[in-house]
Amino acid sequence: MELRHLRYALALAEHAHFGRAAAALGIRQPPLSQQIKALETELGVQLFDRTGHGVRPTAAGEAFLARARQVLDHLDLAVRDAADAGRGETGSLAIGFLGTALAAVLPEVLTAFRTRRPQVRLELRELPSTRQIEALLDGSLDAGVVCGPPPRPPGGG
Template sequence: MEARHLRYALALAEHQHFGRAAASLGIAQPPLSTQIAALEREVGERLFDRTSRGVLPTAAGEAFLARARTALAEMRLAGIDAGRAARGETGRLRIGFTGSALLDPLPGVLGRFRRTHPAVRLALQELDSPTAAAALLAGELDVAVGRGSPRGAGAEDLVTVPIGTDHLVAVVSVAHPYAGLPSVDLEQLTQEHLIASPDAVSSYLRPAFGPDPAALDGATMARDVHTIAGLAACCAGVGLGPDRMRLIARNDIWFCDVTPRFRLPDLQMSFRVTDRSPVLASFLSVVRQNCADVGSRLDDLLARHPSAAG
């Protein structure tokens, strides 16, 4: 039984006449009669009564036609769903991200993606950079956003593109002596109780303090940039973090540049180069639109990656 047989039966039920039904279908009457007869043999029941008043569905025919309508509707929806999935309009995308990315650029990227792809299920996890990288390498994420490039087995199969640069800044309460200063130097910071994330301390802050990183040994560990800013506002110490922390809208904190300027590892987005998911392709398209220079860098990385072909 094929979809055309269902359409033939429905047309005959609508027009109640073989000639008119055949004309509506764009076929000759004899083939329609032959196909309806073959359908009745396959079903094992008479579906239509041929009467002087027209060709009318039997009780078995009415039951068959109800299912036929549903089946054809489902077939149409199946085609629509297949097209949407192929265009990346449905499906699931798993993203792990470091907290500072929620200041910029993720709000713009995720907001735009939500608006343009409302049927895609986003699974979002805030993770420190090493954990997000490990989850991506383990196949537990589709996209990781963190500082620095993922390392470990399988990293050669990833594409990693910078999506933001930062330098180190300090954040203090407006009641702190540093409030109002445009900058503080590292020597001043070594005299303060510091607040930083474990990820930052382990991956990039110690080199900033050069041969004397002891000031970090007693630092208060905070999970993310919002906690760092909040603790600084409470006069719990001097917070250290990326320049994008300035986007935190609070009137009880003050930001100072750190001199000499110390550039932090780039905020990077990573994904598997062999991932051909249309949803990922749609997400990357939104990233290209929202993040300056990402498109050309991404094209170059994909062109040069040995696993990108195919």
């Protein structure tokens, strides 16, 4: 089963007519009819009652369409979530800081960040500079706030 089958079935239910549903989908009516029939064959149930005036969902069709709507709604959310995360609008950001930064610059920076990216979860960790460098190198921190030049990581790297 493909996502287009879900979209086709939902369009058919919405328009209650093969021709109108096909036009709304931007395809021809024969391929739509064939795809709906293939979907019904795959599921082993008839999804639509066909009448001289159009179509309407059967009980099996109603059950299928309810879940199909949920699947497509969740897919839309997944696409939106991925786009938001790709733009840095969601997700999490782990920041290490020295205690002195908390009083000096961090509150202003965090307030500005929160204004621009309210859905990003911030994880703040008070760490000495050397531990921040280690955490940045091992990927457990995304950013660090240190005073003065950053210390050399252990091992001279």
